[in-house]
Amino acid sequence: MGGNFFDVELEQNRSQLPCDIRIGSVARGVLPTTGRISMTEVKKSTTALTQLRSEPLELGIAEIGGHNANLKVLALDEPMAPNGACHLYQIEIGDVPACTINFQRGPVKQAGINGISNEALLTVVAHRLEGFQTGQFGDRDKKNDDGTTGGDNEVALQAVYAALRAMAKRTSGRVLAQVEGYDKAVGEG
Numbered sequence: 767m768g769g770n771f772f773d774v775e776l777e778q779n780r781s782q783l784p785c786d787i788r789i790g791s792v793a794r795g796v797l798p799t800t801g802r803i804s805m806t807e808v809k810k811s812t813t814a815l816t817q818l819r820s821e822p823l824e825l826g827i828a829e830i831g832g833h834n835a836n837l838k839v840l841a842l843d844e845p846m847a848p849n850g851a852c853h854l855y856q857i858e859i860g861d862v863p864a865c866t867i868n869f870q871r872g873p874v875k876q877a878g879i880n881g882i883s884n885e886a887l888l889t890v891v892a893h894r895l896e897g898f899q900t901g902q903f904g905d906r907d908k909k910n911d912d913g914t915t916g917g918d919n920e921v922a923l924q925a926v927y928a929a930l931r932a933m934a935k936r937t938s939g940r941v942l943a944q945v946e947g948y949d950k951a952v953g954e955g
Contacts, residue, residue: 817844822856836860846871848949853881875947885933888926895923 822840838858845852853869870881898919899906905917916924940946945954 817846818842818854819844823852837864842866873948876949885930888930888933892923892926892930895919895926899923 819842822842825839825841827834827837827839836859838861840856840858841852842854842856843852851869853871855867855869857864857867867887868881870879870883871877872880898904904919906920907915908917908920909915910917937946939952943952945952
């Protein structure tokens with residue numbers, strides 16, 4: 767299997783989900799629920815919502831080393847106005863697609879729910895790091911040379927928690943300003 771195909775391994779009742787982050791799967795309600803689909807089919811299903819790049823943009827993860835040297839993180843679409851963010855990503859192992867992540871495109875109150883949030887993905891990472899902390903390599907209580915406590919896993923986990931708190935604060939501010947779910951900045955209400 768090359769980089770032009772996504773494996774779709776979904777149960778029939780999951781075919782309407784906007785995103786499925788499982789190994790070898792892409793979920794889009796308009797795509798078939800079994801078999802293989804080409805990038806052409808993905809482009810057909812996403813063009814109403816996003817402009818796909820002619821060539822995927824590879825994001826730098828290999829430089830981190832370790833297992834990451836075998837992975838590619840690709841942005842498949844162009845940034846969407848007015849927010850300037852991409853919404854469709856693919857992670858590959860070598861040149862084989864492992865998963866596709868479909869973020870929300872457009873404000874929920876205007877576009878409906880059509881993808882996941884940043885908070886959802888951060889929650890997955892937090893859960894994974896919490897699991898590491900309960901295993902044999904947990905480093906929550908590690909004593910550092912500078913007198914602080916907590917190793918690399920704990921520092922990473924606390925950073926993810928901080929990101930989740932910042933996103934929650936942002937959402938709360940948008941709700942109070944009555945702009946949450948709309949393409950408006952706080953103060954534009």
